[in-house]
Amino acid sequence: MPKVLDKVLGIQHKGIYYLIKGTMLYTILFILLWVAAIAFFSWNVKKIRRNIKLGKDIEIKDNRKKRWGLVMKVAIGQSKMFGLPISGILHLFVYAGFILVNIEMLEVMVDGVAGTHRALAGVFGFLYPIAISSFEFFALLVIIGCVVFLIRRNVLRVNRFWKPEMKWWPRLDANLILITEIVLMTSIFFMNASDYILQTRGAHHYKEVGSFFLSSFFVPMLQNLPTETLHIIERTCWWLHIVGIMVFLNYIPYSKHFHVFLSFVNVFYSKLGPAGKLENMPSITKEVKSMLSGEEPPVEEEGEEVSFGASDVKQLTWKHLMDSYTCTECGRCSRVCPANITGKKLSPRKLIMDVRDRLELTGKNIDKHGKDFADDKSLFDYITNEELWACTTCNACVNACPVNIDHVSLILELRRYIVMEQASSPGELNAIFNNIENNGAPWQFSQDDRMLWADELYINEK
């Protein structure tokens, strides 16, 4: 290292280590990076929050106890992930690993701010190597999970990751996430292994905390390197881990990976009660009641724009929009969709992704042109009627979704718009509507014939 730099930083040259650790500059850099990372992340989260709130306001406040129970079971407990056991277990590795390994971040923060090294080693004594060794174990699980996931996606080409909606960005996004996680976790092993060797060489500042189980396997690989190089490796991995996490944190709002935050919230706001019950439309109830009683229909309040169903994101509820940001494109919905299985265009995952894409664009338009800006597009520029009419409302997608997204409710809102606002439902369905209206049955039979089934009905008396 050039001595000039040492002088600039005001340190007597005792190796590169001091350049990056134990100086005021180092602490300031560390804090500044975190402030920037968190500020930028918050700015993006605020935008997503704003976008979600573009949806219609509905109140979901009932049954808090049941909702927390769902969060425990479905979100924290991952219960629905195990519908597909292999990816369920691998995902558990990554999920549990990531949470636990990041406990280590606590120490990193202390070290970073205080300029210490392994500050918690003294506090936890003999427990410290045990804790770090177990974190290493979980880091290994994360690596295993991510490697297998990469193989499943790119080598085995598991069908659900190669549906038409999985274009270049969704595929790249998934791979970037997996690779980043592998890099982040691998850096821990090299950091700990070089740290241990530095300890044994009595390097200044590297207090003896002992070796950790898994990283000890990396020691032979690094054993013969000079101390300076080990300093560099140790510090690089430390910074790689920190900066990596900062970068990753700020990547998440641009990625399907946002589910790591929203899945808990989304599950809390799950639809409760039977899946078969569809959302009521009180505005229509008023109208139908007045029609049936022969009274004047209720007068629409000034400025109140009532649309039946939804053609764009603002006519959906915030829960629909939250669904779209929660989706991590796993494709378990489309995998079980009867229409998708049989080659129809409908893919429940695509619809959710379409809503998010449309919402993102709507948000960007608002940023650019102000909050009242409307382009000439709608969700129907993303989603075709053909997709919507292929749904059997069987709820297999809803049942399969690990984060309780309600695809059927979205499809229904769009169908409502097609039927009631555009009056452009398929001809066959129009015929059915007419039959129901005129004969009280989808078939063209007279209501007076509703008892013909009971003609000449005999029972064997015993």
Added chain:
Amino acid sequence: MSENKRKIEVPVMADAFAKGEKPEYLLWVGSAGAFDDRYKKVTRAFVKILEHLKINYAVLGVEESSSGDIARRAGNEMLFQMQAMMNIEILNGYEVKKIITCDPHAFNTLKNEYPDYDGNYEVIHHTQFLQQLIAEGKLKIESDMFKDKILTYHDPCYLGRANGEYDAPRDVLNAIPSRKVEMKRNKSNALCCGAGGGQMFKEAEEGNKEVFIERIEDALATNAEVVVTACPYCMVMMTDGLKYKNKEEEIKNYDIAELIEQTLEL
């Protein structure tokens, strides 16, 4: 045992009410139960069971109208609510408290959706009703006509996933001496027959396969000799599937009520 045929006069609510009677159960026949030739047989079978067990029931007859299930799922909320409110007015007029139906779609709509319009009833699917009677010992099946037959049950979406009822139909089947086998996709993972949400009444969108064929292949893979359903739409689709596979001679497709009717020799 002497057998003689008795003609059943199906009791109609309006007549019962005129006589000052209040039948305990309303049997909701449903449009398919009243008009679909295949499902009419199921309605008749179930009525025979009700008569056999001397259940105090009646039907709405010509006063019944579409539940609105299809209209709602196809996006026509206006039509659905009209149907719902008209039906509720009639049901409430007869002070109906308990409703039995063979149709999971009507079951779902009446049970879960009518309460939004002051239609509050205890709604029971016929498989639940039969399950209850078997549990109480009021319905016993001694016939071993299906003893050597392999039965497989197809879960209707609106009974299964929509309402979480997987046990009632299976309990009833277990009361019939027979061999049971599950399809690879069953209960909450069951594959739809392809007819829900208005699909029954329109051509399927372009794809590479009909849903009912995909589903009947699940059933055929079990080597079952009887495909059992508990829904009018599933019945149509499964029957179509068997026809498509030229299996309608070897493999029968029955509603659970029909199996009971046969074993009781009604």
